Amino acid sequence: QKEVEQNSGPLSVPEGAIASLNCTYSDRGSQSFFWYRQYSGKSPELIMFIYSNGDKEDGRFTAQLNKASQYVSLLIRDSQPSDSATYLCAVNFESQSGYALNFGKGTSLLVTP
């Protein structure tokens, strides 16, 4: 079973602070890692993807990947109340007919004004 683990939260941070979201995965062969944001009742929306070890920055978001530790994280700088949502970590793995995507259960983030 290909596991993707996240703390369910809720993670509460004050407005303007850095929110740090973490994810671990079990399949050492995984190559691609994704962070999705999901507002309540809505569909997941891709915000970051990362393939290589190290950091990848996009605006206020930074994804960090450490394949040796099987760990991927998402940092949100200058957090805003509009960032309050559930953040889903997703990891690809090789299957019989190609590749599939496994999701963690998500971390709920609450940014308080």
Place this chain on the structure above:
Amino acid sequence: EAQVTQNPRYLITVTGKKLTVTCSQNMNHEYMSWYRQDPGLGLRQIYYSMNVEVTDKGDVPEGYKVSRKEKRNFPLILESPSPNQTSLYFCASSPVAGVGPDTQYFGPGTRLTVL
């Protein structure tokens, strides 16, 4: 507009009455997938398809069928729905890069209730 569409968006049905949830994408994506989302269980993959006529089981395929006769469509079929299939269903598609599911676009979701 590039999008993934699902129909119906909401459905209430009764146990045993066959139903189909349609999914269509207009981005010429090769990869399509169905997920269900339940409180406390997260998103779980039901079936996926790497291309036309190529489908594979995900984590929770029991009670579901799919077909991929055309690139743009990937319907989800419940032959005999049961109450434990009450859930929020998402269809998704992505262009398949060399390493598999790349930027995955999700449909708006279908909320299914089986009585």
